[in-house]
Amino acid sequence: xxxxxxxxxxxxxxxxxxxxxxxxxxxxxxxxxxxxxxxxxxxxxxxxxxxxxxxxxx
Amino acid sequence: xxxxxxxxxxxxxxxxxxxxxxxxxxxxxxxxxxxxxxxxxxxxxxxxxxxxxxxxxxxxxxxxxxxxxxxxxxxxxxxxxxxxxxxxxxxxxxxxxxxxxxxxxxxxxxxxxxxxxxxxxxxxxxxxxxxxxxxxxxxxxxxxxxxxxxxxxxx
Numbered sequence: 001x002x003x004x005x006x007x008x009x010x011x012x013x014x015x016x017x018x019x020x021x022x023x024x025x026x027x028x029x030x031x032x033x034x035x036x037x038x039x040x041x042x043x044x045x046x047x048x049x050x051x052x053x054x055x056x057x058x
Numbered sequence: 059x060x061x062x063x064x065x066x067x068x069x070x071x072x073x074x075x076x077x078x079x080x081x082x083x084x085x086x087x088x089x090x091x092x093x094x095x096x097x098x099x100x101x102x103x104x105x106x107x108x109x110x111x112x113x114x115x116x117x118x119x120x121x122x123x124x125x126x127x128x129x130x131x132x133x134x135x136x137x138x139x140x141x142x143x144x145x146x147x148x149x150x151x152x153x154x155x156x157x158x159x160x161x162x163x164x165x166x167x168x169x170x171x172x173x174x175x176x177x178x179x180x181x182x183x184x185x186x187x188x189x190x191x192x193x194x195x196x197x198x199x200x201x202x203x204x205x206x207x208x209x210x211x212x213x
C-alpha cells in the first residue's frame with residue numbers, strides 16, 4: 001500500500017492524464033502535450049492550493 | 059459481411075454486443091474494433107486503478123435508502139468497472155451486496171455498515187474509494203468511446 005499522500009497525488013494524476021490523453025487525442029505528440037497539461041494542472045493545482053492554505057493549518 | 063454495414067462498421071446488434079463485452083472486460087471493446095494498442099492501454103489503466111482501490115480498502119458503495127440519489131451514483135461508478143466489482147463485493151461482504159437495508163435493526167445493515175467502517179479505519183480508504191470510482195468511470199467512458207468508434211464518429 002502507498003502511504004504517501006504526495007505519491008497518491010502523482011499516481012492518480014498520471015492515471016487520469018494518460019487515460020484522457022489516449023482517449024481524446026490520436027497523434028502521439030498531441031497526446032504527450034495534452035497529457036502533460038492535465039498532469040501539470042492536477043499536481044500544480046493541488047500544490048498551489050496547499051500553499052495558499054499553508055497559513056491556516058487548522 | 060454479416061454483422062457489418064456497407065462501410066464495414068458493425069451493425070447495431072453487433073455493436074451492442076461489443077459494448078456489453080467491453081463492460082465485461084475493460085479494453086476489450088477497443089480490441090474488438092481493432093484498436094489493439096489503445097485497448098490494452100485502457101485495460102491496464104482500469105485494472106491498475108481497480109487494483110489500487112482494492113489494495114487501499116476502497117469503499118464498495120451500497121445504495122442507502124436514506125440517501126438514494128448519491129449512493130446510487132456511487133454504486134453505478136463502482137459497477138462501471140464490470141463484473142470484477144461483483145467479485146470484489148463477494149469477497150468483501152461475503153455476498154454480492156448492492157444495497158443497505160433500511161435503518162433499523164436489520165442484521166444485514168449492521169453487518170455491512172460494520173464492514174465498511176472497518177475498511178475505512180486505515181485512513182487510506184478514501185484514496186482507495188477514489189481509485190475504485192475512477193476505474194468504473196474510466197470504463198463507462200470507454201463504452202461511449204466504443205460506441206463512437208463503432209458508429210464511425212471517431213478514428
